[in-house]
Each structure stands twice: as structure tokens, then as C-alpha cells.
Amino acid sequence: MHPNDGFRELRRQECLRLLAKVPFGRIVYTRRALPAVLPVNFSLDADDAVLLRTAAGSELVRAIDGAVVAFEADDVDAARQSGWNVVVTGPATVVTDPAEHERLSRTGPVSWVPSVQEVFVRIEPELVTGRELIGGRTMYGVDLTA
């Protein structure tokens, strides 16, 4: 993409600042060799890892533990055709250390749909990318690039 194609690339710190403002995103992974995506609430750890909390025996946990996944969040105003999106890509791992689990029980995300047995999943922020949509078309549908 060239600089004036309607998008602005966001720096890592901008991405993380925007991520911290939204309560949920979407985890993108592979399920039975097919692309899969699921909305989940989350929080950011002090080291910028994405933290999820979910049922211990869930299909999601089985599919993502040890795999590289993407986590996406966005905030788009369709009427103004503006907004942003951020993607964190990195390995997902279930937190098995009891002390770490205990810490996250106090400081981590709270399930919207609680289960009896829950686990925390960390997504390492190896790659953090994002872009801002700054609008390419006027309100009157004029193609600015024609």
C-alpha cells in the first residue's frame, strides 16, 4: 500500500494503546484445517500479552494451545468510513503455573460466560500491526482515484 491509499499504518505503541480501549476482539485460528474466528473479551497483561479466559475443556483451548494465532480488534464507524484495526499475532499458551493462574484470577479478564473450570490463555505479542482507515471516498460516492 502506498501512503495515500486511504490507510495509515499504526506503530506498535499506537496499536497497543487502541487495543487497551476496547473490551473484546476476535481470536483467529485453525480448526479442523479450516480458518476459524470467535469473538472473545480480553485484557492486556503488563507485558502487552493478550489474555483470554475460557472454559478449561473447550474446543477453543484444544485448538489454540501451542499454536500461532491472530487476535484482532477494531473500531469502525461505517457511516464515516473511518476507524482502526489492530492484529496481534503470536503463540497462544494455556497458563498452567498455579501462581500465574492465581495472579491472573485477580488481575486478568473476567468471563462474560463463566464456566466451573476456567483457564487463562496468553497470546504473546510477537507481531503487533494495525492501520487507521482515513476514508477514500467522499460522502457523494465520487471515486477520488478515477
Add this chain to the structure above:
Amino acid sequence: MHPNDGFRELRRQECLRLLAKVPFGRIVYTRRALPAVLPVNFSLDADDAVLLRTAAGSELVRAIDGAVVAFEADDVDAARQSGWNVVVTGPATVVTDPAEHERLSRTGPVSWVPSVQEVFVRIEPELVTGRELIGGRTMYGVDLTA
């Protein structure tokens, strides 16, 4: 998932009805062997295929033409912890037939960020799944399943 875990599975027709109400979603695919996700505006064709319109030479087109992809849309109210999400999974193909391209130029989605050369991409609605989040936790953080 069992029926009262806070989610309700949506039927295909419910999913398609909800999809038709939102202006954009997220295409989920594989890029350089990594999971990738990108917000895009879209429309539904008469046969329920998801239609995207994007730059002819884009990285997105190269990555998804001929591949099975997922397309996700959702509408979640974080404060009420309620909402829905829908995922369409199927093969994506660039529309190469000139008559079909011409038809979609009139009836298909309009780019938010127009390019000089644009193509339409169809995602066949082979698998259409969705669920409604009906809330599992009260406002006071009481774990209803404990």
C-alpha cells in the same frame, strides 16, 4: 456447548438475516502460513455469497483467490454482554467473467477506499454458523455457574 451455557446457536437463515444488517465484517485467511484477518465492507449476493470489492493487485486477492476463507461479522454490546456473531466459511474466488463483473459493478458493494482497478471476490456460503450471546453473568459479577 450445552444449551444453557450463555449462547444460543443460530440457524442459517437467522445468520444470513443478521449479516444483511451490518455494513462490514472481517475476512480470515492465511498469509505466509500465519493466520490473518482484515476488516472489509461487503454485501450479500442473491444466492447468499459474500461479496467483497478490492484492489486488483492486492496482497489480499493473491492470498485468498482459490482458498477456503472465513468471513466474520458481529454486533456485540459489551456493556450488556450480549450480541451475536456469524461466520461464513467457503472458497473465495475472484470474479473473472466480464458480464458477472459488470453486474456486480451495478449491484455489488462499493469500495470504501477505491482503487483504479478493482475486482470482486465471492465467498461461497458453504458453511454458515452463528451464535447469540445471551449473557451469563449478572451486573454484579456473580458467577451463576459456581
